[in-house]
Amino acid sequence: MDTLKVTAEGQLTLTAELLKHLGMQPGDKLLASELPNGSVELRAAPKGDISNAFGFLRAQSGGRSLSIEEINEIISASWAGER
Incomplete structure (x- = not known):
């Protein structure tokens, strides 16, 4: 499990390993879903x-x-x- 740090602007930087796992390339988009248990699910947006x-x-x-x-x-x- 990776630990991510929130910047003063409220942004996160995902590690290269996570981006590779998601199949992300520069310019791709992520879908974020708020789950009822306080978790967030990230998925690569369809291209x-x-x-x-x-x-x-x-x-x-x-x-x-x-x-x-x-x-x-x-x-x-x-x-x-x-x-």
């Missing part, structure tokens, strides 16, 4: 725009229509880094 997903799904399906289950499977595999 690109939603229109990129349509071409990706079309390529994965060979042009045929996909069911919701197939779309969810493709999305899950993509987020897991399997595609």
Whole structure:
């Protein structure tokens, strides 16, 4: 676990190790979610725009229509880094 220091301006600097773990590059954005137990969850924000997903799904399906289950499977595999 890393300890981060808050600056006088209220900013944090994430370590290179954490940024690498999140797959972050300069200019990328983070999503921060406040959890009910007083914790904060950080996740890398999705890159690109939603229109990129349509071409990706079309390529994965060979042009045929996909069911919701197939779309969810493709999305899950993509987020897991399997595609």
